[in-house]
Amino acid sequence: MSTYQKAQQLLRDTLPELASHLRESHFDELEGEQSQAINIFKSAGGASTLVKEKYGGKGLSAWQAVQLQMAIGGASPSLAIAAGMHQFSIATLQEMAKVGNGLESLMLEGISRSNLLVSSAFSEGQIGKSILKSQIIAKEIDKGYVISGVKKPCSLAHCMDLLTASVQVEPKSGEPYFAVAMIHKACEGISVEKFWQAPFLKASQSEAVVLENVFVPHSMLVNVDEKSAYQSHVAGFVWFELITCASYLGMVCGLVERACELGRLQDSDKAKVHIQLEACALSLKAIANDMNDQTQDTLAQVLSVRYHLQDVLADVTQNILSLVGGINYINTGYFATIAQVIHAFNFHPPAKHAMYGPLNQYFDGQELEMV
Structure with missing residues (x-):
């Protein structure tokens, strides 16, 4: 079973109402301005999934959070972006709660209790x-x-x-x-x-x-x-990049699944793309399993994974769309939408070209400076 399939199972187990809604709704309905996906995410209990159990939440681990985002991204890119914003905010609050004055803990308890986005x-x-x-x-x-x-x-x-x-x-x-x-x-x-x-x-x-x-x-x-502010930024960026990478990886996994359902991938094509995506997922798993103490090293690692994913996911998307063919591309809005959405991965901060200098300094043994 692939990481993406395990992610889909986690979604069904954790938020069954949402899983059913995503499975039964048409893609255009999920992605339209009148979409109810965010409301279903909330009513299904999605707001508390990443909140720690001591605050009354479901207490998903960082790796489970990655899997959940992958599964959501494969069904609804818009919901993945929206839910990812919430999960990033929750993760940041919990990082701040480690050194905060108690307000963060009270807020997390209220978020879990009242199911707040x-x-x-x-x-x-x-x-x-x-x-x-x-x-x-x-x-x-x-x-x-x-x-x-x-x-x-x-x-x-x-x-x-x-x-x-x-x-x-x-x-x-x-x-x-x-x-x-x-x-x-x-x-x-x-x-x-x-x-x-x-x-x-x-x-x-x-x-x-x-x-x-x-x-x-x-x-x-x-x-x-100043010290806590810098650490909060580091922790926040690590979580943001992890959640964002998971979302876009899920979108491409969903694209591959759709192409397979159409019978457009031969055995060699299928194996090659699954190997690429599985390697990406394992990179995120390595980061997620080392989230207890976010440091400059963690930030540099997750940025390296993110920028590598940008290239891999763009290549996979282009290859899959070429295999899907023009008629399938023309006859459904799904493929054109995914093509545009995956390109948007490049625009999330910090931009790759802006970080080349700081990352080069880091790789030369100096401190990583965010721009």
Whole structure:
């Protein structure tokens, strides 16, 4: 049994209602703007899958989280992106809880208890700006902070219950500093604006979330010292890359499965592509099994895996589409959609070309510096 088949079994065992919905729904329905996939993910208990048992969640391991994302990605790319945003946010909160002031633990318990979906406003992909420096500003006032800024794109924009955001705090006195704010969707001043114009991944709800003078009390903002801030970024990026890689790997596994169902792969073609995808999955498994203490080494390793996956998945997709043939490509929107979606893997931060310099420094024995 392949890793992808085991992943599908894990989805059926962990979230049977979601597995049934994904199996019984047409691809176009799952990927359309009116898709109910995110709502089913939530109602099926998906919000608590990665939350540790001590906080009331299902407590899936990092490797199980990878498998779950693979299975979801194979059925619905949009849901994989949206669910991945939530899982990344949960993982980051749990990493922060190791050194936090208790707020993170309380939030995780509330997320599990009330089955809340969490979106993220951390790295912002703006040309020429560092992904580590937040463009969201929190100005200190007497009873808390007022936060303003825009996160775009932000998946789960409509369905999120909570937003976790890295902010640049402007205190009444002293120098600005980094912090993490936890904001309820119901807070006054939060709005969602249309942003996503691409014809694919529409069901991921990747729109612009606008924060305009949103009040957040002191209790909902976590001050992070410089060392902890850096470690939080490292841990967050490791989880983000792991979850994102799993999602796109699952999408290509789903593509191969669809091509096999059409009888378009000969024995040699089938074996070759399964070997490539299985090797990719084992690379992610190696990272997932070493997630107790995320270091610069872990980050460099997961980035290396991610950039290698970009090339492998692009090659596999192109080869499979050529075997599928023009008539199948023309007669269904599935294949054209997958072709576009897989290309989007390149656009997730940090971009490969931007990291060549820092990775070369790391491979030469120096510290890895994020851009």
